[in-house]
Amino acid sequence: MQAMTATADFWLTLKHEAKRIVEQEPLLASFIHACILTHHNFESSLSFILSNKMADDIMPALAIREVFDEAYLLEPAIVEAAIEDIRAIFNRDPAVKDYMTVLIHFKGFQSVQVHRLAHYLWQQKRYQLALFLQSRNSEAFAVDIHPAATIGKGVMFDHATGIVVGETAVIEDNVSILQNVTLGGTGNESGDRHPKIRQGVMLGSGAKVLGNIEIGEGSKVGAGSVVLNDVPPHVTVVGVPAKVVGRPCCSRPCDSMQQNVLEDNQPVD
Incomplete structure (x- = not known):
């Protein structure tokens, strides 16, 4: 009701x-x-x-x-x-x-x-x-999303052009993804082979997240980054390949949409 x-x-x-x-x-x-x-x-x-x-x-x-x-x-x-x-x-x-x-x-x-x-x-x-x-x-x-991919609610595809989401990808609730992001595999392997994007995450423009890896809750991936390994919760990663550079300024980067990773300079334990 x-x-x-x-x-x-x-x-x-x-x-x-x-x-x-x-x-x-x-x-x-x-x-x-x-x-x-x-x-x-x-x-x-x-x-x-x-x-x-x-x-x-x-x-x-x-x-x-x-x-x-x-x-x-x-x-x-x-x-x-x-x-x-x-x-x-x-x-x-x-x-x-x-x-x-x-x-x-x-x-x-x-x-x-x-x-x-x-x-x-x-x-x-x-x-x-x-x-x-x-x-x-x-x-x-x-925008190319395989029908088997799972997408939660409160999801924002900002501008959206060029977003690709693979078959076994999971996007949880409250995630923001900018244009030209790929959630893809690393080859022609079968089975569970695509990323899992947890709640509160923001993926910057042009980011490539490849393989059956996890982007932890409340994390941020900087624009143009290539992510090949799991990302812990509540960190900012950037680069090719992506590395941890700090922590987001808020617990849910999906809400703030703050894309300047230079401001995420809080130390990581």
Whole structure:
């Protein structure tokens, strides 16, 4: 019941924002009505937006939307995670002034939500449809996430272009990842071969995290780094190969989004 109330409150706030934007920018009225104001709840709006992004000349939006709606009905946690993602981006990105901007404009957010559907389908053994969505996600947003990868809630893909997430990767709750990050393997090995990103982590732009390794809770990986070994909790690593250079200035780098690793000069025990 509490989750339903939170979702309803969020939807009410989103509609208020949409009405305000329509008043400020009448040229967007039809677009915002189609995306938000004509819908009766958040999941209806979300499925409409994402299905139109994923549609192509062969696969119509209506068919894809039916799959989204089915997943949202049977797995309400997917919708709850989407709301947590929007709130996380709103709180972490100073350029964001309202929830609506994230929902209709941010491809990082949208690509994660498409993955959530692909992951749902993968778990249902609907492998080919899941792979279709992975392919369309890559084409539409330049983000390539294997449908088997596990992603928690409160996740921010900032800018998102060029992010690659491998099949056995795990991204826990409350993680921020910037553009051109790779969570990949080290070769053509099989089995569990991709990174595990724990809560509170921030991965800087262009970071490459390779192999079945763990980035510990509350750690930070500097931009352009190549990480080949486990990273302990609550440290900052940088370089090629990455080495510990200090500790983040806060317990959850995902929130502060502080990318200047030179400020992380607290001594490591």
